Amino acid sequence: xxxxxxxxxxxxxxxxxxxxxxxxxxxxxxxxxxxxxxxxxxxxxxxxxxxxxxxxxxxxxxxxxxxxxxxxxxxxxxxxxxxxxxxxxxxxxxxxxxxxxxxxxxxxxxxxxxxxxxxxxxxxxxxxxxxxxxxxxxxxxxxxxxxxxxxxxxxxxxxxxxxxxxxxxxxxxxxxxxxxxxxxxxxxxxxxxxxxxxxxxxxxxxxxxxxxxxxxxxxxxxxxxxxxxxxxxxxxxxxxxxxxxxxxxxxxxxxxxxxxxxxxxxxxxxxxxxxxxxxxxxxxxxxxxxxx
Amino acid sequence: xxxxxxxxxxxxxxxxxxxxxxxxxxxxxxxxxxxxxxxxxxxxxxxxxxxxxxxxxxxxxxxxxxxxxxxxxxxxxxxxxxxxxxxxxxxxxxxxxxxxxxxxxxxxxxxxxxxxxxxxxxxxxxxxxxxxxxxxxxxxxxxxxxxxxxxxxxxxxxxxxxxxxxxxxxxxxxxxxxxxxxxxxxxxxxxxxxxxxxxxxxxxxxxxxxxxxxxxxxxxxxxxxxxxxxxxxxxxxxxxxxxxxxxxxxxxxxxxxxxxxxxxxxxxxxxxxxxxxxxxxxxxxxxxxxxxxxxxxxxxxxxxxxxxxxxxxxxxxxxxxxxxxxxxx
Amino acid sequence: xxxxxxxxxxxxxxxxxxxxxxxxxxxxxxxxxxxxxxxxxxxxxxxxxxxxxxxxxxxxxxxxxxxxxxxxxxxxxxxxxxxxxxxxxxxxxxxxxxxxxxxxxxxxxxxxxxxxxxxxxxxxxxxxxxxxxxxxxxxxxxxxxxxxxxxxxxxxxxxxxxxxxxxxxxxxxxxxxxxxxxxxxxxxxxxxxxxxxxxxxxxxxxxxxxxxxxxxxxxxxxxxxxxxxxxxxxxxxxxxxxxxxxxxxxxxxxxxxxxxxxxxxxxxxxxxxxxxxxxxxxxxxxxxxxxxxxxxxxxxxxxxxxxxxxxxxxxxxxxxxxxxxxxxxxxxxxxxxxxxxxxxxxxxxxxxxxxxxxxxxxxxxxxxxxxxxx
Numbered sequence: 001x002x003x004x005x006x007x008x009x010x011x012x013x014x015x016x017x018x019x020x021x022x023x024x025x026x027x028x029x030x031x032x033x034x035x036x037x038x039x040x041x042x043x044x045x046x047x048x049x050x051x052x053x054x055x056x057x058x059x060x061x062x063x064x065x066x067x068x069x070x071x072x073x074x075x076x077x078x079x080x081x082x083x084x085x086x087x088x089x090x091x092x093x094x095x096x097x098x099x100x101x102x103x104x105x106x107x108x109x110x111x112x113x114x115x116x117x118x119x120x121x122x123x124x125x126x127x128x129x130x131x132x133x134x135x136x137x138x139x140x141x142x143x144x145x146x147x148x149x150x151x152x153x154x155x156x157x158x159x160x161x162x163x164x165x166x167x168x169x170x171x172x173x174x175x176x177x178x179x180x181x182x183x184x185x186x187x188x189x190x191x192x193x194x195x196x197x198x199x200x201x202x203x204x205x206x207x208x209x210x211x212x213x214x215x216x217x218x219x220x221x222x223x224x225x226x227x228x229x230x231x232x233x234x235x236x237x238x239x240x241x242x243x244x245x246x247x248x249x250x251x252x253x254x255x256x257x258x259x260x261x262x263x264x265x266x267x268x269x270x271x272x273x274x275x276x277x278x279x280x281x282x283x284x285x286x287x288x289x290x291x292x
Numbered sequence: 293x294x295x296x297x298x299x300x301x302x303x304x305x306x307x308x309x310x311x312x313x314x315x316x317x318x319x320x321x322x323x324x325x326x327x328x329x330x331x332x333x334x335x336x337x338x339x340x341x342x343x344x345x346x347x348x349x350x351x352x353x354x355x356x357x358x359x360x361x362x363x364x365x366x367x368x369x370x371x372x373x374x375x376x377x378x379x380x381x382x383x384x385x386x387x388x389x390x391x392x393x394x395x396x397x398x399x400x401x402x403x404x405x406x407x408x409x410x411x412x413x414x415x416x417x418x419x420x421x422x423x424x425x426x427x428x429x430x431x432x433x434x435x436x437x438x439x440x441x442x443x444x445x446x447x448x449x450x451x452x453x454x455x456x457x458x459x460x461x462x463x464x465x466x467x468x469x470x471x472x473x474x475x476x477x478x479x480x481x482x483x484x485x486x487x488x489x490x491x492x493x494x495x496x497x498x499x500x501x502x503x504x505x506x507x508x509x510x511x512x513x514x515x516x517x518x519x520x521x522x523x524x525x526x527x528x529x530x531x532x533x534x535x536x537x538x539x540x541x542x543x544x545x546x547x548x549x550x551x552x553x554x555x556x557x558x559x560x561x562x563x564x565x566x567x568x569x570x571x572x573x574x575x576x577x578x579x580x581x582x583x584x585x586x587x588x589x590x591x592x593x594x595x596x597x598x599x600x601x602x603x604x605x606x607x608x609x610x611x612x613x614x615x616x617x618x619x620x621x
Numbered sequence: 622x623x624x625x626x627x628x629x630x631x632x633x634x635x636x637x638x639x640x641x642x643x644x645x646x647x648x649x650x651x652x653x654x655x656x657x658x659x660x661x662x663x664x665x666x667x668x669x670x671x672x673x674x675x676x677x678x679x680x681x682x683x684x685x686x687x688x689x690x691x692x693x694x695x696x697x698x699x700x701x702x703x704x705x706x707x708x709x710x711x712x713x714x715x716x717x718x719x720x721x722x723x724x725x726x727x728x729x730x731x732x733x734x735x736x737x738x739x740x741x742x743x744x745x746x747x748x749x750x751x752x753x754x755x756x757x758x759x760x761x762x763x764x765x766x767x768x769x770x771x772x773x774x775x776x777x778x779x780x781x782x783x784x785x786x787x788x789x790x791x792x793x794x795x796x797x798x799x800x801x802x803x804x805x806x807x808x809x810x811x812x813x814x815x816x817x818x819x820x821x822x823x824x825x826x827x828x829x830x831x832x833x834x835x836x837x838x839x840x841x842x843x844x845x846x847x848x849x850x851x852x853x854x855x856x857x858x859x860x861x862x863x864x865x866x867x868x869x870x871x872x873x874x875x876x877x878x879x880x881x882x883x884x885x886x887x888x889x890x891x892x893x894x895x896x897x898x899x900x901x902x903x904x905x906x907x908x909x910x911x912x913x914x915x916x917x918x919x920x921x922x923x924x925x926x927x928x929x930x931x932x933x934x935x936x937x938x939x940x941x942x943x944x945x946x947x948x949x950x951x952x953x954x955x956x957x958x959x960x961x962x963x964x965x966x967x968x969x970x971x972x973x974x975x976x977x978x979x980x981x982x983x984x985x986x987x988x989x990x991x992x993x994x995x
Contacts, residue, residue: 015826097536105576105579106576106583113572211825213854235399257833261821261824266410270411316711321708428732524731565708
């Protein structure tokens with residue numbers, strides 16, 4: 001086999017893992033509060049800037065950057081919950097779409113005022129080093145992201161399906177009123193969800209920064225890809241987020257290889273549509289009950 | 293209101309605009325507002341009436357704009373004919389998109405319509421020989437016409453505004469009648485409960501495709517109108533952002549009523565201009581205003597205003613209150 | 622009920638409409654307008670345009686204005702949207718400016734061209750698309766304070782063909798107006814490519830394309846796109862797979878922002894810069910003045926071009942007795958050998974003021990001019 005295919009496979013999995021990572025934060029919110037958060041991509045963008053601030057401007061070591069990012073985004077998550085989710089609860093898909101998009105606008109504009117419109121670099125922790133493994137070039141940053149994503153998938157799945165608190169959160173998603181009757185503090189479920197999801201998004205942003213650069217324009221495409229990955233992987237499925245992301249990444253890379261970049265998106269969409277025709281519920285079928 | 297009343301209202305508004313002698317800037321904004329109203333009316337048919345969230349609106353605008361643009365620029369068609377052709381082409385595309393999406397629900401449908409929009413945009417980029425590709429296409433602006441001794445110059449902003457207002461008048465009249473007709477009730481039935489609708493004998497396929505066709509036609513018409521107004525189009529005028537803007541107008545204004553979507557269109561066309569003084573803080577304020585509106589009125593402004601008590605008709609004692617579903621002007 | 626509710630809604634929308642006010646110029650004031658991207662994806666460049674013009678206006682006002690009249694600067698945000706640029710331009714035009722500085726994206730200038738023709742105000746732009754100054758596009762009302770793309774590419778090709786003489790070259794360009802016109806310009810200048818790849822705005826992984834470029838084994842790769850951020854991204858990925866191949870880049874690489882992103886990968890990159898900072902004493906002095914006026918302002922060829930454009934415009938205004946746009950247009954066309962920060966301006970019949978760029982190579986973190994004849 002032509003070694004180029006192996007390299008393409010590596011690249012496809014790498015970019016797919018990133019899509020999966022963003023999709024995870026997205027899927028968590030769907031699983032517990034049933035909202036499609038179109039601002040998820042902006043958290044990736046913001047994560048890069050926050051990481052840059054702690055790492056490059058304040059000089060923290062990498063582990064401290066990650067910890068501080070988690071804290072900052074967890075706090076932002078509670079704000080997001082109070083300001084965006086709670087007031088719009090009960091609205092339909094379109095209302096949430098516009099509401100979260102409005103949030104995305106605000107986040108992006110505020111970020112522009114804080115950090116300026118230019119793109120910046122943040123190459124921690126590997127400083128753009130590349131490894132050559134038997135003729136195939138591997139970027140350790142990609143490995144870090146893949147490891148992180150797999151860990152988060154396992155951890156989230158375990159949390160939501162094997163722990164009491166996770167069960168409470170899923171119960172709230174399936175039937176809020178009954179959960180409340182059973183004594184679940186449903187408001188806190190929302191707050192916890194967004195804190196977790198934003199923290200994941202922020203850390204994703206720090207990890208993706210060496211690859212995508214720290215740039216205000218990163219958010220929109222990331223959000224759209226996460227949305228697609230979620231649908232392909234199975235709406236609401238946690239391992240599906242990663243599986244969907246990987247599939248989208250692979251299809252994109254190979255579509256660019258066999259066609260040109262100009263046709264990459266149409267071909268990728270066509271392949272994904274065909275996939276949905278064959279298996280409409282995605283790779284892993286929907287877990288959240290049929291929400292009309 | 294009868295059609296004549298709508299037409300007279302349109303002429304009155306245009307007359308007032310002419311009298312006020314507004315600047316090129318305000319005239320231009322008014323034309324954009326009018327075109328946005330037409331786009332929102334189309335979105336109202338598919339989303340507000342039929343309950344289908346299709347995010348392909350920008351694609352239909354592009355089809356209308358490019359068809360009309362190419363026919364008039366490259367083939368020398370008169371603009372009236374090319375705009376009609378653009379509208380028809382968009383309507384046809386609407387039917388084509390409607391067909392495979394009949395069985396899809398919510399987020400899957402959203403994805404397919406987004407995909408359709410992106411694929412179309414890519415085709416516009418690649419079919420360079422006809423569309424001019426990424427470099428764009430210069431579109432002719434209408435030239436003066438003489439009729440019965442009166443010369444009318446459609447490239448004058450007020451005249452163009454009148455054309456748009458007349459179109460709105462006709463469409464509002466038609467849609468009001470449509471909503472009260474059997475077809476309109478079929479649309480709402482599909483929105484409210486698809487299964488029940490098919491059980492009572494409504495042809496789901498026909499109804500949904502018709503909704504797509506009407507909304508796509510209006511989007512195409514709006515796209516063609518804006519192409520001939522600005523004089524230049526390129527594929528990046530028809531991005532997902534445009535569809536999102538129309539969706540925002542409809543959600544903010546109130547997707548369930550014609551007046552609602554018109555209000556949304558007017559508000560979200562004027563608001564960015566009114567906020568100009570905020571310079572580069574504009575997106576934050578715009579986002580905050582959108583959010584505040586959604587907090588106060590999750591069903592749109594029209595829904596909110598409708599619940600203000602002084603606007604409710606007094607009911608005579610002894611009459612039944614109409615069920616909520618039917619009372620939606 | 623419909624009528625009452627409808628009227629109330631429409632009335633309140635009209636009220637909002639009434640909030641769209643517009644300023645008008647007072648006596649003894651010259652108004653200069655800037656329509657640029659202050660927000661959106663073009664904000665980085667757009668804000669540089671505003672900064673350059675603002676410095677020029679402030680300096681002229683400090684010296685007493687133009688023939689005693691103060692200069693008033695109006696800035697409108699086009700939000701990096703074509704519809705936005707139409708609204709921004711019209712809003713500016715309603716304040717009767719004498720000159721307008723337009724957006725830097727060629728497509729936006731082409732969108733504005735019919736309106737410029739109708740409004741008949743001279744417009745300066747740093748957009749480099751050749752078509753922008755075509756006579757039939759805006760009837761001669763557009764002036765360019767930047768070298769057009771075909772002339773910049775010619776300088777680059779002259780140098781590359783003689784000094785680098787690649788046996789095989791490849792190109793990766795952005796799938797938009799700027800990238801495409803670069804590719805076409807190279808082709809019409811006779812440059813042949815063994816591999817041609819594109820990427821779309823928003824794409825973050827170009828490895829599939831780069832692998833195909835690598836398979837063609839080129840001696841040089843041309844990278845042609847408009848945003849320095851994307852140029853940096855492509856450079857990073859190119860260097861990952863092709864660490865030693867020569868990179869020839871568009872003027873998106875001729876800014877410090879690019880090198881800050883590409884770092885070591887940017888060393889040795891060949892590009893064409895309309896202006897190279899730090900070469901002359903005047904450039905250094907100007908850069909200091911820009912930073913002093915606004916610490917966030919970026920020193921780049923864009924801010925320098927805008928500064929020069931504003932200065933030229935104000936000089937032309939000053940040379941005329943009345944602030945009549947038609948006369949100002951003639952005055953600008955007549956300018957020859959004006960020494961600006963970026964270079965020496967002589968306006969030709971198309972309205973182009975500069976006719977070439979400086980070919981530079983990034984050396985030790987600075988742009989170093991190189992010459993084909995050395």
